[in-house]
Amino acid sequence: MSEVTHLVATIKRKLKSQGLTYRDVAHALKLSEPTVKRLFSGKRLSVERLARIGELLGFTMAELLEESASSVRQLRMLTWDQEAHLVSDMDLMLVATCALNHWTLSDIVATYRMSEAECLKQLLVLDRMGLIELLPGDRIRLRIARDFDWIPTGPIQTSFVSKGLSDFLDCRLDQSDTTLHFSHGMLTDAAFAEFQGDLRVLRAKLAKLHQESVAAPLALRRGTGVLLAMREWEPRTFEGLRRSSTP
Secondary structure: OOHHHHHHHHHHHHHHHOOOOHHHHHHHHOOOHHHHHHHHHHOOOOHHHHHHHHHHHOOOHHHHHHHHHHOOOOEEEOOHHHHHHHHOOHHHHHHHHHHHOOOOHHHHHHHOOOOHHHHHHHHHHHHHOOOEEEEHHHEEEEOEEEEEEOOOOOHHHHHHHHHHHHHHHOOOOOOOOOOOOOOOOOOOHHHHHHHHHHHHHHHHHHHHHHHHHOOOOHHHOOOOOOOOOOOOOOOHHHHOOOOOOOO
């Protein structure tokens, strides 16, 4: 679905929710009702007409565009094949990660040893996989949520545990931008579930801050990793010290 199609659908939803009709739009635009219907069906809205429709609805043009963009459904989880395809090709994984972080094609080519043609090739693969939409001018629209969930024990999680986890933890912990904390507690099932909910909120907060940082130049944004993990756990050395259960 194109950007204009999403925008028209958003306007129609707003009209319906406010009890407005094409006749009201026609009056605001000083056009006939059939003409308005043709404009909407043909998805031909000038900036001036879009601004007038926004005034009718009580929205700025920027607010309508933002509402339209947020209405695009994004994937919350990939299929097994999609995950496997990503982890099988390092160049594809690199470009996908950059796209998720709102890098442009020129940002990727300027930073990594990859030609524009090679980068574009990977972006087209991601488009065919349904993870992005490659727009005119090589602009990238994400079709996957920034904080999408990995399949439990799926290709991405397995690859991260076997290769990425040790790389992530291999750092000096006395730096101002590095922190490592570990906590342990004895929780009831209800308390365990509550804390899991808190972790989901924290993930959403990171995604929100990421989105707010997108407007800043790439040079002012730092790749930031946060490892969140939770499980029922007793160190194996402690398990070895347990008394044998008696019959």
